Amino acid sequence: MTLAEQEKRFQEKIDNEIKIEPNDWMPDAYRQTLIRQISQHAHSEVVGMLPEGNWITRAPNLRRKAVLLAKVQDEAGHGLYLYSATETLGADREQTIDDLHSGKAKYSSIFNYPALTWADIGAIGWLVDGAAIMNQVALCRTSYGPYARAMVKICKEESFHQRQGYESLMVLCNGTPQQKAMAQDALNRFWWPALMMFGPNDAESTHSEQSINWKIKRFTNDELRQSFVDATVPQAEILGLTIPDPNLKWNEERGHYDFSEINWDEFWQVVKGNGPCNKERIEARVKAKQNGLWVREAANAYAKKRAMKKSA
Amino acid sequence: MSNTEWPLWEVFIRSKQGLNHKHVGSLRAPDATLALENARDVYTRRSEGISIWVVESSNIHATDIDEVAEFFEPSDTKIYRHPTFYEVPEGVKHM
Ligand SMILES: [Fe+2]
Ligand SMILES: [Fe+2]
Numbered sequence: 001m002t003l004a005e006q007e008k009r010f011q012e013k014i015d016n017e018i019k020i021e022p023n024d025w026m027p028d029a030y031r032q033t034l035i036r037q038i039s040q041h042a043h044s045e046v047v048g049m050l051p052e053g054n055w056i057t058r059a060p061n062l063r064r065k066a067v068l069l070a071k072v073q074d075e076a077g078h079g080l081y082l083y084s085a086t087e088t089l090g091a092d093r094e095q096t097i098d099d100l101h102s103g104k105a106k107y108s109s110i111f112n113y114p115a116l117t118w119a120d121i122g123a124i125g126w127l128v129d130g131a132a133i134m135n136q137v138a139l140c141r142t143s144y145g146p147y148a149r150a151m152v153k154i155c156k157e158e159s160f161h162q163r164q165g166y167e168s169l170m171v172l173c174n175g176t177p178q179q180k181a182m183a184q185d186a187l188n189r190f191w192w193p194a195l196m197m198f199g200p201n202d203a204e205s206t207h208s209e210q211s212i213n214w215k216i217k218r219f220t221n222d223e224l225r226q227s228f229v230d231a232t233v234p235q236a237e238i239l240g241l242t243i244p245d246p247n248l249k250w251n252e253e254r255g256h257y258d259f260s261e262i263n264w265d266e267f268w269q270v271v272k273g274n275g276p277c278n279k280e281r282i283e284a285r286v287k288a289k290q291n292g293l294w295v296r297e298a299a300n301a302y303a304k305k306r307a308m309k310k311s312a
Numbered sequence: 313m314s315n316t317e318w319p320l321w322e323v324f325i326r327s328k329q330g331l332n333h334k335h336v337g338s339l340r341a342p343d344a345t346l347a348l349e350n351a352r353d354v355y356t357r358r359s360e361g362i363s364i365w366v367v368e369s370s371n372i373h374a375t376d377i378d379e380v381a382e383f384f385e386p387s388d389t390k391i392y393r394h395p396t397f398y399e400v401p402e403g404v405k406h407m
Contacts, residue, residue, distance in 0.1 A: 023377040070357075084338045087320065093340070135391050152339070157358070296342075300317060303343035 008022050014215050017143040022088040030214055033207065034144055035089050037216065039096040042082035043107035047100075049075045052124060053117040060118060066123065067164050075201040081150040086088045088146045102285045103273065108132075110193050112275030119172055119179075125165015127194040127232070133158045134228045135198070166235065173239045180240070185268035187236065188244045195259075196267045199223040204264075229257050232298075320369040321347040323354075325361040333365050341366075 001009075006025050013020065020026055049072050056072065059065035089103040099105035110128050115121060136158060139151040142309050199221040202208055211217040219227075229248075236243050247260040269275065324333035327367070336355050341347035347366040375383055378401040391397050400407055 023374070025377075054325060073353075074357070077357065080354050081337060087338070146337075153336075296318070299342040299346060303346070306343065 001211075004135045004221045006161045011213075012144050017215075019148065020143055028220065029210070030216075031089050033087055033214070033216060034147065035091045035096075037207075037211075038082050038086045038089075038147055039099070040106050040108075042079045042086065042096070043100045043105055044111065045079035045082060047285065048128075049079075050281055050284055051113070051277075052109060052121060055115060055118065055121050058118070059121075064168065071125070071161050072162065073165065076156050078150075081153060082147075089144075093308075097289070098297040100154045100309050101282060101289070103282065105273065109267065109270040110197050111281060112188070112270050113193050114277050116189075117186060119169065119182040119183050120184035120190065121165075122165045122169035122172065122183065123190040123253070124162075124167055125161050126235070127187075127190050128197070129158055129161040129165060130232060131194045131197040131228050134163060134224050134231070138218045138224060140207045141215075141218055162298060166239075167237055169241075174240065175290055183239070184241050186240050191244050192262065193227070193270075194267075195225055195262055198222070198228065198268075200264070200267070213246075226256050229259055231258055287300060316343050321351070321366045322369050322372060323347075323351045324365040324367070325351075325355060327361055327362040333363065336360075338369060399402065 007027055010020075010026060010030075011025075014093050014199045020030075035306055052075075053072050056065060056068050059068050071302060075113050075226065085094065087093055095248055096105065100107065109173060110131075133155065136151050140155055142148045142151065158291050169186075172179040199205060202220045202222045205221055206215065208220055212220065231241060233248065245260050270278070273279075319342075320338055320340055322324050322338050323336050323342075325336050326333045339347065339354055341350050344366060347363055351366055352361075353365050356364070387393075
């Protein structure tokens with residue numbers, strides 16, 4: 001079969017909603033796009049543990065602490081499912097992790113913002129996991145089998161992440177004026193970065209069109225962002241909080257909320273590594289890998305010793 | 313020595329009595345004991361399983377993707393293996 005024939009067959013499968021599995025023929029660009037996207041996604045899950053992990057010891061009570069611990073543990077699991085999915089495409093797991101550490105690979109820019117107060121942990125669950133869910137639900141139908149299956153599992157686990165965050169903000173909003181102000185402050189700082197999580201506008205998005213044709217993506221960045229705004233504004237109203245956007249307004253004609261243009265300069269600054277916490281996040285990951293080296297070595301030595309005993 | 317030397321394991325989980333073990337994904341671990349423990353932590357945090365199998369991926373033998381058509385051809389051509397192949401008169405019941 002010629003390359004053109006193979007490509008045609010591949011696209012027919014995609015068009016007929018037949019999932020692509022690891023050993024199937026696929027265009028190199030499809031493989032590379034997936035490796036880039038899935039590993040970025042995996043890195044986001046792993047780096048995403050840092051701002052929240054930072055608050056585990058400072059959670060206000062045992063219930064919140066247990067919940068936060070369970071959530072952060074889930075994110076580690078999500079990272080693992082996704083690294084496994086990249087391996088089915090022939091990516092080297094260690095190499096993808098080293099690419100994160102060298103700055104070659106990206107992760108969601110949201111995690112370069114600090115979690116300054118306890119209310120930020122609520123806002124992260126509500127908005128950041130909320131935005132991630134919007135993205136991930138769409139990805140449950142992505143064309144690559146292992147990625148789609150990982151997403152289904154992740155989505156099942158994510159829903160508690162958003163709810164626990166919302167619940168925790170609810171408590172603050174029904175608390176003292178200071179607690180409510182703390183919740184409003186968290187929303188003020190996380191609203192725009194959460195909207196940036198959906199990536200550049202469709203017109204600026206380099207990978208979008210091909211990804212839609214390959215059904216890696218089912219919806220564009222702007223469509224997902226709009227769904228997120230539409231879903232979240234009423235939730236903020238119930239909390240009694242104000243979305244920090246003077247232009248936010250229901251548009252009867254469109255059946256959607258209108259909202260202000262995102263500060264794209266800020267977005268690109270953070271993507272390029274100049275956000276408030278970029279350096280700190282990567283340093284933490286590099287340090288974790290270095291500090292864990294002896295554990296990996298010890299586990300290897302132990303496995304070898306046991307294998308020797310068995311064969312003796 | 314790095315993590316790269318940890319072999320890849322495929323994970324199969326029985327979700328409840330009466331069901332088969334089902335492939336759920338893979339992970340890396342230095343040996344079977346740790347592969348099982350990791351599988352528990354990674355794939356069964358919400359009571360998804362009552363039994364786990366781990367198999368080193370290198371021990372899995374699979375059909376050749378390039379010979380799928382020939383390999384499965386004998387089964388595709390024998391439509392008389394299906395009950396719908398046979399004609400049964402209107403009034404016949406319980407068949
Ligand atoms: Fe996650
Ligand atoms: Fe999450």
